[in-house]
Amino acid sequence: MQVTNRTYEFQGVSLTELATEYGTPLYVYNSEKILSQYKRLHDAFSGVNVRIKYAAKALTNQAILKLLKGAGAGVDVVSIQELQLALKAGFDKKDIMFTPNCVDFSEIEEAVGYGVQINIDNIPFLKQFGQVYGSSVPCCVRINPHIDAGGNVKIMTGHKGSKFGISIEQVNEIYEVVDEYEILVNGVHVHSGSDFKSADAFVRAAEVVYSVAMQFDKLTFLDFGSGFKVSYKEGDYVTDIEELGKKMTDSFNAFCLNYGKKLDIWFEPGKFLVSESGMLLVTCTVIKETPACNFIGVNSGLNHLIRPMMYGSHHDIVNVSNPDGDKKMYTVVGYICETDTFGSDLFIEETKAGDIIGLKNAGAYGFSMSSNYNSRFRPAEVLVHKGKHQLIRKRETMEDLLKNQIDVEL
Structure with missing residues (x-):
């Protein structure tokens, strides 16, 4: 991943444009x-x-x-x-x-x-x-x-x-x-x-x-x-x-x-081989200011990237939409009904609802350890190769959640 003219890109492909085209949450690999x-x-x-x-x-x-x-x-x-x-x-x-x-x-x-x-x-x-x-x-x-x-x-x-x-x-x-x-x-x-x-x-x-x-x-x-x-x-x-x-x-x-x-x-x-190639793109859903800290709430969670909660792993987190913004301290949390923290007390570019947030080093043990916890859909995946982007996994739908369940009369 690189910052070119203060824009986050993979091989010249804007990550904000990928988020717009494919939606979030979205795994992108370089x-x-x-x-x-x-x-x-x-x-x-x-x-x-x-x-x-x-x-x-x-x-x-x-x-x-x-x-x-x-x-x-x-x-x-x-x-x-x-x-x-x-x-x-x-x-x-x-x-x-x-x-x-x-x-x-x-x-x-x-x-x-x-x-x-x-x-x-x-x-x-x-x-x-x-x-x-x-x-x-x-x-x-x-x-x-x-x-x-x-x-x-x-x-x-x-x-x-x-x-x-x-x-x-x-x-x-x-x-x-x-x-x-x-x-x-x-x-x-x-x-x-x-x-x-x-x-x-x-x-x-x-x-x-x-x-x-x-x-x-x-x-x-x-x-x-x-x-x-x-x-x-x-x-x-x-x-x-x-x-x-x-x-x-x-x-x-x-x-x-x-x-x-x-x-x-x-x-x-x-x-x-793959960790540093990956970015998980999510959308800020709310800025929740409390006496303890300022939360960035996002439309993803430990169901998509469990490593921080499972291993205590660190992932740098950036505001892809506002790379030039002044940095403030935030705690980034997900939408799962559990303690669901991506990172605590991190200095991130000033963020507002609707901004695209990027979690770095998400190429390894991200999607492969993801789940449908809280009946959430697993995200889409996109590969950027030779300067072009292509969808390599569709986002799940309700049909995917139900396809192996059997409808019984009770």
């Missing part, structure tokens, strides 16, 4: 930012055989999946439904990694039927996988490295108490199960979770993977997940991708030399 983030990450690892698997859970719209496929990405999926969406978007089965957690084993069997890469994250399923497939189907094993990578505890996945992955303390059980059933392990995976605070923490997790990987002689890749931090406000710590690329390239090449052959290195970014 393809230019997504592609530049992909290129930046890919270039940082130019010294190794890198494969970037987009974490589809961040934003699963078909247009976004196709955009990243066209850039050369693979995809990481966590459910059969995401797998099917990836196939529909045109991803080849060999470019899809299936990393479920606490699913029924039948979902893993279904994924095997699609021919995608399977990632196992618990001992019972590893045993069952071996009993069913033996060495006929390769699989990856996901390790929990017991590393506190920093950041929000709700999105950290590599610490000792996390439900994700097989504990590094159980690694001998992994070897025993693999040997007993002659399981073909072709990859080792670790994901420390979002917002890790240093490249060194990432390299420490890599060392855990290396120690496990040396016990398998048929590996083709190591997968280091993601967790690359983006900026949500001025002065935010962000992951230095270039520093990480250099340190991990040196580390990985040294491992491959020790292992005896070149492997592929995989990453699974979601938020890093």
Whole structure:
């Protein structure tokens, strides 16, 4: 997103005009930012055989999946439904990694039927996988490295108490199960979770993977997940991708030399690729002045962007209609019948009812975590690509709310 002549634009397309044409609430995505983030990450690892698997859970719209496929990405999926969406978007089965957690084993069997890469994250399923497939189907094993990578505890996945992955303390059980059933392990995976605070923490997790990987002689890749931090406000710590690329390239090449052959290195970014591309446009419905604070009430809420209430996440908020206005302190709240706060005590350009308000960094886990709470419709989505805008999801209607309900006589 940029401010040009004090007008908020994506690739020269005015966001106020998009709000007028498509209505609000409205998710708008900037393809230019997504592609530049992909290129930046890919270039940082130019010294190794890198494969970037987009974490589809961040934003699963078909247009976004196709955009990243066209850039050369693979995809990481966590459910059969995401797998099917990836196939529909045109991803080849060999470019899809299936990393479920606490699913029924039948979902893993279904994924095997699609021919995608399977990632196992618990001992019972590893045993069952071996009993069913033996060495006929390769699989990856996901390790929990017991590393506190920093950041929000709700999105950290590599610490000792996390439900994700097989504990590094159980690694001998992994070897025993693999040997007993002659399981073909072709990859080792670790994901420390979002917002890790240093490249060194990432390299420490890599060392855990290396120690496990040396016990398998048929590996083709190591997968280091993601967790690359983006900026949500001025002065935010962000992951230095270039520093990480250099340190991990040196580390990985040294491992491959020790292992005896070149492997592929995989990453699974979601938020890093799409977060900064997105803006949620809403309309100010009321300015409510109270002795405590001045509220900007808007025609959206936690049903459309739950991250602030769920994670306590910060999203910069701007008045798209009045970018030159003097700033005043506001608390921005939604229309849901709950405590429903997008941001408290923020300095925002002076706002009046009818103004278009923009919530930045809304590309990841915005629409994908939205709901129909309070029987509200989920918003439309628009993609700005090559200087043109196109609707990529219609706004829901009452028909959508009712389509799966059954009218019964009582």
